[in-house]
Amino acid sequence: MEYRVEKWNSQTMTTMEKLGILADAAKYDVSCTSSGVDRKGDGTGIGNTAAGGICHSFSADGRCISLLKVLLTNECIYDCKYCLNRRSNDVPRAAFSPEELCELTMQFYRRNYIEGLFLSSGILGSPDLTMEMLYRTVLLLRTRHRFQGYIHVKAIPGASKELVYRTGLLADRMSVNLELPTAEGLKRLAPNKPRKNILTPMRLIQNGITENQNEIVRYRNAPRFVPAGQSTQMIIGATPETDYQIMTVAEKLYQNFGLKRVFYSAFIQVNEDKELPALPGGPPLLREHRLYQADFLLRFYGFEAGELLSEQKPNFNMLLDPKCDWALRHLELFPVEINRADYELLLRIPGIGVKSAQRIVRARRNASLTFENLKKIGVVLKRALYFITCNGRMMYPTKLDEDYITRNLLNVKEKLPFPTDGMTYRQLSLFDDKNFYEDAELHSWKAAERDEGKAAEAGKRQQQTVLEGVWRDAGEMLVV
């Protein structure tokens, strides 16, 4: 270990250069929650979500916190086909020493840029060596620097149980990326990461959390083990699994490993490889969005994967959200009387979320609810109106017919978390925005040039027409 750290410490790169490389290399990991924010400061106020390597996450009490999202190193001994940092790619490499990364985190924290750290890494030398360096970084932060902010660390598949456990005693959250939904997919695209090596640390963290919860009951001051729980990430669209397979895997992860979140990351083609699919339409963002919607239905709405999809209908409808799609296939359950339906059934009505359902249950104790009341409560009536009655009456005379409701629901504009103009969403960084904006500028400049060209052409044509007209008139005058 010393040899490798020495080697990297002796590099001539500045911390800023390393940060540029390693924050950029971390941006494809979405398992730290909302990393897709792209609002830029407009110069009239204060704040900018685009700072290099800083992403946002949500703490257990719902606060939005900024994290320094960075890799310890983008050096890697593995060759996962979908990964930019794979061994066979010729990309600039860098590594922080644990001391250097601690210093950087503390400096950022003191300047109020961040409230925590999201730390991941490529595999440097061996899984144990990498895990040891991650552990050392977190240990130094917690002990030498007495850092009490939020820390999310990756557990490295194949690393020793002891190291993972010790890291868990210092971190707030840990995650092990499942990478691909099935073992076959992993074998094809990440042959160095057998599924067993991923599930073992996941199980270890789960057991650690359960034991710790029991310990805390007995000894109030017992050290906490991964108090914010564990999460994972799956890449969507790199292998041919259906949505049904993906949702079934996610459901099993929630049930059997007690995960807090499963993140779905639309496959982005960063490498040319015959094993990777060509995605001419860009990353499957709409599919990713549908999977997130379905994931919420599993976690908060009491749905099961088998209710949303099946072997016969293995993929989500891209035009409708999974809840509307489910409701349309179960019209026999509707319309539901809002003043009598139980909480579980209310949750299944399109346009009614968890908060609205709770408010309905509370409010109807005092008086029977009308459509006006539902609107005030926060029910999205333009979706719900086909599926509910208030005091036995529908909002408008409506046919309970699948085609009719589908047509009307398609007219309700859905708010998507990404633009529909073909631009994919991404985590911005201080370091590559210059190129991005240069590209964008070049693009708009070329477009302007094209438009100018077209305008000039049109101008010439118009001039020609006018001239022809003049000549024709002149000719006619001469003939006359």
Ligand code: SF4
């Ligand atoms: S182990 Fe991680 S960093 Fe290394 S190639 Fe695979 S995905 Fe990339």
